[in-house]
Amino acid sequence: MQEEKTKSKNPVWSFFSSVRLTIALLILIALAAVVGTVVPQQDAAGESLQKLPPALAAIVKALQVTDLYRSPWFLLLMGLLMANLVICSLNRLPASLRLYRRRPEPDRPGLYENLPPGRVLAAEGSVEDAADRMGQALEKSIGSVERKTHGGTVWLSAHRGAWSYFGVYVIHAGVLIIVLGAVIGSIFGFEGHVNIPAGGSADAIELRGGKGTMKLGFDVRCDDFTVEFYDSGMPKLYRSDLSFVKGGEVRARGSLMVNHPLEFEGIRFYQSTYGAIPGEAVLAVEGKGQRAVKRLRQGERFAIDGGKAQAEILRIEGNLMRMGPAVKIGITAGDKALAFWVFQFIDAIEEHNPGITKQVPQFNPALYRPYRFALEGIETAFYTGLKVNRDPGVPIVGAGAFVLVAGFLLTFFSSHRQVFVRVDRSDGKARISIAGRCNRDPVRLDREIGRAVRLYRGETP
Amino acid sequence: MNTKMLGWATMVYLVAMAFYLIRLLRDDEYWGKLATGTSLVGLALHTAGIAVRWWESHRMGLGHAPLANFYESMIFFSWSIMLLYLITEWRIKNRVIGPFVTPVAFLSMAYASLSPDEATRIQPLIPALQSNWLTSHVVTCFMGYGAFTIAFGLGILFFARRIVSGTGNPSKGGGGHFPDEGAIEELIYHSVIMGFIFLSLGIITGSVWAHSAWGSYWSWDPKETWSLITWLIYAALLHARLVRGWRGKRIAIMAIAGFASVLFTYLGVNYLDSLHSYLM
Numbered sequence: 001m002q003e004e005k006t007k008s009k010n011p012v013w014s015f016f017s018s019v020r021l022t023i024a025l026l027i028l029i030a031l032a033a034v035v036g037t038v039v040p041q042q043d044a045a046g047e048s049l050q051k052l053p054p055a056l057a058a059i060v061k062a063l064q065v066t067d068l069y070r071s072p073w074f075l076l077l078m079g080l081l082m083a084n085l086v087i088c089s090l091n092r093l094p095a096s097l098r099l100y101r102r103r104p105e106p107d108r109p110g111l112y113e114n115l116p117p118g119r120v121l122a123a124e125g126s127v128e129d130a131a132d133r134m135g136q137a138l139e140k141s142i143g144s145v146e147r148k149t150h151g152g153t154v155w156l157s158a159h160r161g162a163w164s165y166f167g168v169y170v171i172h173a174g175v176l177i178i179v180l181g182a183v184i185g186s187i188f189g190f191e192g193h194v195n196i197p198a199g200g201s202a203d204a205i206e207l208r209g210g211k212g213t214m215k216l217g218f219d220v221r222c223d224d225f226t227v228e229f230y231d232s233g234m235p236k237l238y239r240s241d242l243s244f245v246k247g248g249e250v251r252a253r254g255s256l257m258v259n260h261p262l263e264f265e266g267i268r269f270y271q272s273t274y275g276a277i278p279g280e281a282v283l284a285v286e287g288k289g290q291r292a293v294k295r296l297r298q299g300e301r302f303a304i305d306g307g308k309a310q311a312e313i314l315r316i317e318g319n320l321m322r323m324g325p326a327v328k329i330g331i332t333a334g335d336k337a338l339a340f341w342v343f344q345f346i347d348a349i350e351e352h353n354p355g356i357t358k359q360v361p362q363f364n365p366a367l368y369r370p371y372r373f374a375l376e377g378i379e380t381a382f383y384t385g386l387k388v389n390r391d392p393g394v395p396i397v398g399a400g401a402f403v404l405v406a407g408f409l410l411t412f413f414s415s416h417r418q419v420f421v422r423v424d425r426s427d428g429k430a431r432i433s434i435a436g437r438c439n440r441d442p443v444r445l446d447r448e449i450g451r452a453v454r455l456y457r458g459e460t461p
Numbered sequence: 462m463n464t465k466m467l468g469w470a471t472m473v474y475l476v477a478m479a480f481y482l483i484r485l486l487r488d489d490e491y492w493g494k495l496a497t498g499t500s501l502v503g504l505a506l507h508t509a510g511i512a513v514r515w516w517e518s519h520r521m522g523l524g525h526a527p528l529a530n531f532y533e534s535m536i537f538f539s540w541s542i543m544l545l546y547l548i549t550e551w552r553i554k555n556r557v558i559g560p561f562v563t564p565v566a567f568l569s570m571a572y573a574s575l576s577p578d579e580a581t582r583i584q585p586l587i588p589a590l591q592s593n594w595l596t597s598h599v600v601t602c603f604m605g606y607g608a609f610t611i612a613f614g615l616g617i618l619f620f621a622r623r624i625v626s627g628t629g630n631p632s633k634g635g636g637g638h639f640p641d642e643g644a645i646e647e648l649i650y651h652s653v654i655m656g657f658i659f660l661s662l663g664i665i666t667g668s669v670w671a672h673s674a675w676g677s678y679w680s681w682d683p684k685e686t687w688s689l690i691t692w693l694i695y696a697a698l699l700h701a702r703l704v705r706g707w708r709g710k711r712i713a714i715m716a717i718a719g720f721a722s723v724l725f726t727y728l729g730v731n732y733l734d735s736l737h738s739y740l741m
Contacts, residue, residue, distance in 0.1 A: 022704075030694060037687060182679070191677070232585075397678060401665045412654050
């Protein structure tokens with residue numbers, strides 16, 4: 001007791017143990033979070049910052065409201081709340097322990113005055129007999145019974161649910177464990193993404209927040225990517241068939257879908273986005289009485305004119321200047337070099353703009369004479385966008401959530417019910433007086449007392 | 462078929478709402494019984510409508526609980542409110558909250574029925590929604606919203622009682638056939654506990670789902686953040702009452718403020734960029 005008093009005099013301790021602080025912090029954090037949902041965060045913030053006047057933008061930057069949930073002052077608020085939670089709980093724990101341990105004497109005065117009529121029973125026979133029967137009934141309805149006899153009067157007491165005093169600490173522990181898990185995840189975990197073209201592979205990921213790249217220590221190969229749509233055009237399924245390759249051999253394979261992540265060596269992969277990229281160009285080369293069709297990727301080289309010239313696909317465009325698919329070809333022959341575009345629909349383009357290939361030689365597919373190039377099509381390929389992370393805090397957060405829910409049940413659905421009975425002699429009969437007390441849920445207490453009374457009377461409860 | 466049934470339920474709720482109002486003004490349990498009976502008919506129709514919609518989705522080969530878009534969520538919101546309200550009415554044996562809660566349920570149904578045909582049609586699920594967590598997440602969240610709606614109705618009732626009884630005698634007496642302020646506040650407290658537990662479960666199930674769909678159980682998405690804001694407001698209410706001993710007016714105000722936050726979590730967030738934007 002003495003120690004507690006000196007503790008409560010310590011100004012730091014009493015500041016942190018105040019529930020007024022709790023309420024203030026809860027509301028401050030809520031307000032900060034409101035700001036966080038209105039001000040664009042992180043990547044989205046850059047654009048909107050540019051629209052602001054420079055002075056205002058400087059203030060916004062200084063306050064770090066564009067990365068609010070990671071800003072020192074938001075973390076400080078959270079830290080204060082956790083400190084408050086721990087200290088408040090420690091401060092109140094001794095009182096709860098006292099309540100848990102305390103067994104009020106059943107013979108204290110005033111307890112059996114003003115009882116409602118149904119709580120006072122009269123019985124034939126001795127006080128001891130009545131007390132025995134009542135004790136058995138209480139035992140069945142509430143729990144183990146303590147008995148005390150003094151001067152011809154018997155007192156009984158029984159209680160149940162004293163654990164409910166600790167429910168609130170269980171809730172607080174749950175919150176703490178969740179926050180602990182989140183902190184562990186943010187310190188020891190990582191989060192990033194990677195785009196892999198179908199058929200391609202990757203061995204590193206781009207870390208979130210521009211923190212550079214990270215080597216995975218193995219290769220992720222996208223063997224195939226599938227996207228399906230409903231008739232309405234809504235997406236139905238995204239699926240990446242992945243292989244995890246280490247030391248030149250496939251160690252694991254799996255289909256990655258939304259809601260069905262894959263895990264390899266403790267790193268989890270999630271289907272996040274996908275996109276289309278121009279894939280191979282189908283190019284026809286005509287000249288000197290020959291025609292050859294080639295399938296080529298960007299950057300690929302090939303020989304023409306019997307090896308006298310080298311050609312390279314410089315660019316592949318799905319829709320160049322709104323004139324449809326086109327590839328840019330560079331040709332080097334000896335010390336001469338030229339580059340030109342080959343449009344898929346060059347005939348139509350000429351029809352609309354007569355003489356264009358003369359005015360703009362770069363648009364002439366027959367610039368390297370006597371050869372003529374024709375683009376037969378560009379095949380689109382998909383890349384899959386994967387989110388990649390490792391979060392060792394997840395099991396801890398999960399455990400915290402479990403503890404939190406258990407705490408709710410303990411706090412809100414249990415209560416400490418105490419029943420006190422006095423059996424004495426009055427008007428030549430045994431008189432049984434039943435008093436009850438509980439910290440919550442008086443309805444349940446009434447029900448349990450009612451059950452004890454029915455058991456005592458030998459009725460079916 | 463299901464939209465017709467739900468449309469009828471909406472009309473029935475409108476009638477129930479009127480009966481509750483008449484009961485309040487005339488203090489005649491004849492109208493009260495009529496109001497409860499009408500509400501029960503409405504809830505039965507409503508439940509059947511949801512069941513038929515579920516069955517129809519299976520017949521179409523889509524097979525999912527009708528909780529997948531904004532229209533369906535409004536319908537379910539209203540259903541949660543009416544279910545929890547009728548349970549409360551039965552437990553407290555008092556119909557006085559009715560006039561303050563049934564309008565929310567009716568408005569939610571009516572607003573849903575304004576949706577264009579596109580939204581009312583049963584749609585297949587996009588990949589992110591193809592999860593067993595969909596049902597548990599939506600049910601727990603909306604049960605929470607429903608309980609908070611009851612607390613809100615009680616908060617309004619608290620002030621309505623003050624207006625009727627005059628401000629001179631706030632605690633006891635006056636207020637005609639209204640329950641006394643202590644009883645109203647006690648009910649607010651119990652509804653908030655219900656809502657708080659359901660909201661917590663909703664956030665937890667949502668986190669589990671987000672963990673499997675997007676790879677993080679919490680991403681500070683506006684919807685998530687607003688659900689946390691709502692949670693913090695009600696946490697503040699519970700602490701204020703349990704530890705600081707706040708009673709009456711302050712608790713009623715917090716219940717009303719909390720409900721504003723619930724509405725923003727549910728509706729307002731759709732105007733911010735959000736992972737939940739498919740609800741619109």
